[in-house]
Amino acid sequence: MVDIKLAKPKRPKRLPEPPTKPRRVGNLHKPDGGSNVPLQLKISPELRREYRAFAADHDLELNKLFRIIWEHYRRNGPQ
Numbered sequence: 001m002v003d004i005k006l007a008k009p010k011r012p013k014r015l016p017e018p019p020t021k022p023r024r025v026g027n028l029h030k031p032d033g034g035s036n037v038p039l040q041l042k043i044s045p046e047l048r049r050e051y052r053a054f055a056a057d058h059d060l061e062l063n064k065l066f067r068i069i070w071e072h073y074r075r076n077g078p079q
Helices: 045-057 062-076
Strands: none
Touching: 045 062
């Protein structure tokens, strides 16, 4: 018969030091007023195509067209 000795698992000599400060993620700050942040919407492919074509026909960037539409909506409300 084979004599097998099971080795005891080695214990670490000491535990690692706990972190001194919490890690900063950076998602709790408010972006400054001059920067743009993404806005994601789910729209139909036809509406997307029409929106992009309208912006191109009027030589507007997509975000500029959205701002124009939003200001118009805020002034006039839902129809």
